[in-house]
Amino acid sequence: MLEEKYYSVRMRASQNGPHEQGGKHISGGEQISTYTDLKSMVNVLLEKALSHSRGNPDFMQIQFEKIEEPIKVLKPLPVRTYEASSVEEGQSAARKLLEQAGVPTESIDKAYELITEFSELRGAILFDIRSGLRIDDRNEKGIRVSRMDWLTANFEKWAEHYQLTRSQRMREALVLAAKVCAHPATVAELCWSDDPEYITGYVASKRLGYQRITKLKEYGDERGCRIFFVDGLSDLASYIEYLEKQPIFVQWEEKACH
Ligand code: PML
Ligand code: MG
Ligand code: MG
Structure with missing residues (x-):
């Protein structure tokens, strides 16, 4: 049904070190993106964590990977x-x-x-x-x-x-x-x-x-x-x-x- 290639983009951010070393969780986020939109999706997630009311992160990880499986609607x-x-x-x-x-x-x-x-x-x-x-x-x-999203135009x-x-x-x-x-x-x-x-x-x-x-x-x-x-x-x-x-x-x- 969806012919285009999609990428799962994920972010997690914490304070006082990474989560696995006991850092405080600040923010997390999930996106599904086309290749063309990757830059702006990464930016959305970056922005989300940098301006969070739980505090300023000192650790952040943003990663993307191609989705190989069919996407269920x-x-x-x-x-x-x-x-x-x-x-x-x-x-x-x-x-x-x-x-x-x-x-x-x-x-x-x-x-x-x-x-x-x-x-x-x-x-x-x-x-x-x-x-x-x-x-x-x-x-x-x-x-x-993880690995989930709702396209903006349809959501709006x-x-x-x-x-x-x-x-x-x-x-x-x-x-x-x-x-x-x-x-x-x-x-x-x-x-x-x-x-x-x-x-x-x-x-x-x-x-x-x-x-x-x-x-x-x-x-x-x-x-x-x-x-x-x-x-x-x-x-x-x-x-x-x-x-x-x-x-x-x-x-x-x-x-x-x-
Ligand atoms: C969150 O902040 O991650 C959870 C928010 C849940 C409620 C969202 C809403 O329906 O207003
Ligand atoms: Mg939250
Ligand atoms: Mg999205």
């Missing part, structure tokens, strides 16, 4: 925004949504117990809804969902149609959520930013779509959260392989939505 998840007036209200809405998505209450409780412990992670945690345990073995690194058409702000941050989160939720073993995702100036987060699932909640933490808080609730995962390695390696484009088909 996914539709964007439907978006809803819940206006929360306090963190408590927002968090309680998040828990309800997780339940609606099919995560058992005990699992939600157990996951919340882990959140403070893993709030410094730069990647996501895989959490099994049956055992109530974290099942990835990535320690402080977590899982980094979509945003205009639904009268949503063209936020780069939301676009990135929507792309990630669409990829994660498209896997049959994913029950739901819970996320809020580690950016101290950004307090909106979301719960996403195939059934519920992308449910934004405007207040999931207090301003100034640098603790973020990204948990994938999974069920029936017989092959953890292939699930992680999907998250890290399967190339994905999110694409909105205007006609199909009318």
